[in-house]
Amino acid sequence: MPTIKPTIALEAVQSLLVEFLGDRVTDIAPIAEGQISRVFACMAAGQGYIIRFAEPNVSGFQKEQFLFTQLTPQQPRLQEKVAPPIHLGHFGDYEFIITRRLAGQPLTSLTPAEYQVVLPSLIETHYLIQRIDVGATAGYGHVDNDGQGLFDSWPAFILDVREEQDESLFYGKWHHMFDDTFLNRAQFDTFFAKMEGLLTFCPSDRWLIHGDYGFDNVLALDGRVTGVIDWSIKYGDFLMDIGFLQLWTPDIDYAALVRAYYQGQGLEIPNLTERVRCYELYVGLEAMKFFAKTNQQPAYEFVCKRLTDI
Numbered sequence: 001m002p003t004i005k006p007t008i009a010l011e012a013v014q015s016l017l018v019e020f021l022g023d024r025v026t027d028i029a030p031i032a033e034g035q036i037s038r039v040f041a042c043m044a045a046g047q048g049y050i051i052r053f054a055e056p057n058v059s060g061f062q063k064e065q066f067l068f069t070q071l072t073p074q075q076p077r078l079q080e081k082v083a084p085p086i087h088l089g090h091f092g093d094y095e096f097i098i099t100r101r102l103a104g105q106p107l108t109s110l111t112p113a114e115y116q117v118v119l120p121s122l123i124e125t126h127y128l129i130q131r132i133d134v135g136a137t138a139g140y141g142h143v144d145n146d147g148q149g150l151f152d153s154w155p156a157f158i159l160d161v162r163e164e165q166d167e168s169l170f171y172g173k174w175h176h177m178f179d180d181t182f183l184n185r186a187q188f189d190t191f192f193a194k195m196e197g198l199l200t201f202c203p204s205d206r207w208l209i210h211g212d213y214g215f216d217n218v219l220a221l222d223g224r225v226t227g228v229i230d231w232s233i234k235y236g237d238f239l240m241d242i243g244f245l246q247l248w249t250p251d252i253d254y255a256a257l258v259r260a261y262y263q264g265q266g267l268e269i270p271n272l273t274e275r276v277r278c279y280e281l282y283v284g285l286e287a288m289k290f291f292a293k294t295n296q297q298p299a300y301e302f303v304c305k306r307l308t309d310i
Helices: 010-021 061-074 112-130 154-162 174-180 185-201 239-248 254-264 272-293 297-309
Strands: 025-030 038-044 047-054 085-091 094-100 140-143 149-151 207-209 218-221 224-228 234-236
Touching (some): 010 047, 112 239, 112 254, 149 154, 149 234, 254 272
Antiparallel strands (some): 025 038, 207 234
16 A cells, blocks of 8 residues: 655755755754655754645645635734745655744644643634635635635535545545455445435535644644644635544534634534534545555544444
8 A cells, every 4th residue: 555655865855955944954853744744844043944745646735825825814813823835846756845833832742631721722723714714716625726626516525525536636546445455335335325414404605624623733832722734725614624623532522612612702603513523424534545545454443433433
């Protein structure tokens, strides 16, 4: 099975950083990263920087630049939590992006008690993302490099989780995995049917969605969110980000936290429970495909158990 994490020699990283940040680059070191990117930190002239590498068909780096220049300026309180892009480029078969390093540590490094303290700020920051006006863009689901959604409707995007892709994309013609990996067709179809039934509760409104909100992609310091990184930008129902959180940390009732926060703003969220459950199933289906493709059977079995519990 393929791995999609780039393998980058430290010497090559140093050469790139010196090229774009000058010869005062120091303290280059790999840091923790998610499933698809290789990440290094460094210092240059007293400022911290991050460089990330990923395959072009999964990187999303140009979309992050669109986000920073076109969308987050609407919300200064949010933009201060988004890393300014310094340079985008190519290195061999990979894309890379250099950004300023934001203060804080990933939520995954916090103790349970520390995480509880950050939760109100996590929900508030998600609200700021939801308040971004995307009216100057069009479409739903994944966005292209110009910030336009790739689907004509929200249901079309959600239901596409079962469809094969062009060979040039990450999953390509992936249905063969039902036969030659541990991806179970009967389980997949059962979860898909449950998700499809819940789509009737989901609105067709368009909001900005982070796509992988929380965990390694949110930084915190002194009980507050200080950074939101590694955006997998989408347009559609903002509760997808809450479904993502709920799937992976079922011991916390994120839906209840969101409901309470919005009520504090004088707002109600129709069909919140059904919508979050729908997106838990969607995120889980995507995870089943990903873990099968990257041969991560324990993680696959974990997500199948979660979907069964849901």
